[in-house]
Amino acid sequence: MERRKVYKDVLKLALPAVGEMLLYMTIWILDTLMVGQYGGRVSLSAVSLGGELLYTFISIFVTMGIAVAMTSLISRKLGEGDLKSANEYANVGVYIGSSMTLVFFIVFNRFSGGLLEAAGAKGQVLEEGSLYLSICSWAMLFTMGRHLLNAILRGEQNTRVPLYSSAIMMVTNLSLDYLLIFGIGIFPELGVRGAAIATVASGVAAFIYTLHYVQTKDGIRISLKYIYLIREKSVEMIKLALPASFQEASSSLSRLLVVFMIMRSGExxxxxxxxxVTTESLSFMPGWGFAVASTTMAGFKYGEKKYRELKEVVRANLELSMMIMGGTAVIFLIFPERLVSLFIKSDEVEVIRLAALCIRIGAFEQLQLAVTMVLDGVLKGIGDTRTPFIISATSAWLIRVPLASLIFFVLKLPIYYMWYAQVVQWTIHAGVIYYVYRKRIAEIIEVEKGLEVEELIEDSR
Incomplete structure (x- = not known):
C-alpha cells in the first residue's frame, strides 16, 4: 500500500475514536473539577472512589471483554465478506452483554455502601460515595448497552457514531453537572447527588441516539430472531471474550487494589x-483511540488475508499514537502545577504539590503506554486475546502490586514513588508485547508467502 494512503486510512478511522476518547476525558476532567471545587477533597474522594468501582466492572465485563470479542469477530467476518455471520455474532454479543449488565446493576444498586466500606471509605466519604454509587448504578444499564452497540459499529469501521453519541453525553452531563451541583437558577443545589443524576441522564440520552442509529441506518440490526443461536455462537465469542475480560480484570483489579492501598495511606x-490520573488521561485517552483503530483495521486486514498491509497499518498507528502521547508528555514535564491546580481549591497546597510531582514522573511512561495500547489492540483484532492477557497479568501482579505494597506498607513512602513504579512496569510491559508482536507478524507473513507459492504452483498447472 502507498504510505500516504495508509496514514489517511488510519486517521479516517482513528481520529473519530481519538475524538471520542477526548470527549470522555473532558467529561471526566470537568466532572472532577466541579465536584472538587464544590466539596473539596471529601466530595472528590467520594465521587472518584464510587466511579472507580463502577467503571472498573463495566470495563472488565463489557468494554474490554464481550465488546472486544464482538469487534474482533465482526471485523474479521466483514473482511471475509460474510455479513450474515457478522450479524449473528453482533446479536449474540448483545444478548450476553445485556444479561451481565442486569446482574451488575442489582449488585451496585443494592450493596453500594458495603462495597465502598470494603474499599476503605469512612465517614462522609462513605456517606457521599454510597449515594453517588447507588444512583449511578442506573447509568450502568445504559452505558454498558451503548458500549455493546459501539462494539458493533467499530467492527464495521464506523467510529463516527460513537463519537457523536459521546458528544451528546458530554453536553448533557456537563450542563446538568453545572446546574445541579451548584444549584444555578431554578435548579436545586444537590452537590454529589446532582453529579450522579447528570451521569444517569447523559447515559440515557447517548444510548437512545446510538440505538436509533443501529436500528434504522446500520447494516446490522438487533433482533430477537437470533436468540436460537446463543448456544452455537456464544462458545467462540466467550472463548475470545474471557481472556480479554481476564486481562481487564487483572489490570483493573490490580489498579483498584493499589487505589485501596492509597486510600488507606491517607486522603x-x-x-x-x-x-x-485524571490529568494523565490527556495522553492515554487519545492513545486508546488509536488502539481502537488498530483492533478494527487489523481484524479487517486479517480477514482479507492482506498480511503485509496489516503490518503497514500497525506501523502507522504506532507512529501517530507515539507522536501524540509524546507531545503531551512534554506538556506534563513543563506545566504540571498549572494542570493540577484546575482540579482542586488553591488552599490544598500539599495535594497540588504531590499531584504535580506524579504528573511530571508520569511523562516518562507515555511512549511505553502508546506501544502497549496499539499492539494490544492489534493482537486482539487478529483473534489473539490470550497473549495480551498473560502479559498484562504478569505486569500487574508481579510488578505493580508488589511494588505498591512495598511503597505503602513497608517503606511508607509518599504517593509519587508509586508513579516511579509505574514507569518501571510500563517499560517492561511495552518491551515484552513489542517482542511478541514482531514474532507473531513474522509468522503471519511467512504464512502469506506460503499461500503465494501455492497460488503460483496452482497457476503453473
Missing amino acids: INFSANQIA
Whole structure:
C-alpha cells in the first residue's frame, strides 16, 4: 500500500475514536473539577472512589471483554465478506452483554455502601460515595448497552457514531453537572447527588441516539430472531471474550487494589493520585483511540488475508499514537502545577504539590503506554486475546502490586514513588508485547508467502 494512503486510512478511522476518547476525558476532567471545587477533597474522594468501582466492572465485563470479542469477530467476518455471520455474532454479543449488565446493576444498586466500606471509605466519604454509587448504578444499564452497540459499529469501521453519541453525553452531563451541583437558577443545589443524576441522564440520552442509529441506518440490526443461536455462537465469542475480560480484570483489579492501598495511606495521597490520573488521561485517552483503530483495521486486514498491509497499518498507528502521547508528555514535564491546580481549591497546597510531582514522573511512561495500547489492540483484532492477557497479568501482579505494597506498607513512602513504579512496569510491559508482536507478524507473513507459492504452483498447472 502507498504510505500516504495508509496514514489517511488510519486517521479516517482513528481520529473519530481519538475524538471520542477526548470527549470522555473532558467529561471526566470537568466532572472532577466541579465536584472538587464544590466539596473539596471529601466530595472528590467520594465521587472518584464510587466511579472507580463502577467503571472498573463495566470495563472488565463489557468494554474490554464481550465488546472486544464482538469487534474482533465482526471485523474479521466483514473482511471475509460474510455479513450474515457478522450479524449473528453482533446479536449474540448483545444478548450476553445485556444479561451481565442486569446482574451488575442489582449488585451496585443494592450493596453500594458495603462495597465502598470494603474499599476503605469512612465517614462522609462513605456517606457521599454510597449515594453517588447507588444512583449511578442506573447509568450502568445504559452505558454498558451503548458500549455493546459501539462494539458493533467499530467492527464495521464506523467510529463516527460513537463519537457523536459521546458528544451528546458530554453536553448533557456537563450542563446538568453545572446546574445541579451548584444549584444555578431554578435548579436545586444537590452537590454529589446532582453529579450522579447528570451521569444517569447523559447515559440515557447517548444510548437512545446510538440505538436509533443501529436500528434504522446500520447494516446490522438487533433482533430477537437470533436468540436460537446463543448456544452455537456464544462458545467462540466467550472463548475470545474471557481472556480479554481476564486481562481487564487483572489490570483493573490490580489498579483498584493499589487505589485501596492509597486510600488507606491517607486522603491527601488519594486525592493527589486521583487528580494526577485524571490529568494523565490527556495522553492515554487519545492513545486508546488509536488502539481502537488498530483492533478494527487489523481484524479487517486479517480477514482479507492482506498480511503485509496489516503490518503497514500497525506501523502507522504506532507512529501517530507515539507522536501524540509524546507531545503531551512534554506538556506534563513543563506545566504540571498549572494542570493540577484546575482540579482542586488553591488552599490544598500539599495535594497540588504531590499531584504535580506524579504528573511530571508520569511523562516518562507515555511512549511505553502508546506501544502497549496499539499492539494490544492489534493482537486482539487478529483473534489473539490470550497473549495480551498473560502479559498484562504478569505486569500487574508481579510488578505493580508488589511494588505498591512495598511503597505503602513497608517503606511508607509518599504517593509519587508509586508513579516511579509505574514507569518501571510500563517499560517492561511495552518491551515484552513489542517482542511478541514482531514474532507473531513474522509468522503471519511467512504464512502469506506460503499461500503465494501455492497460488503460483496452482497457476503453473
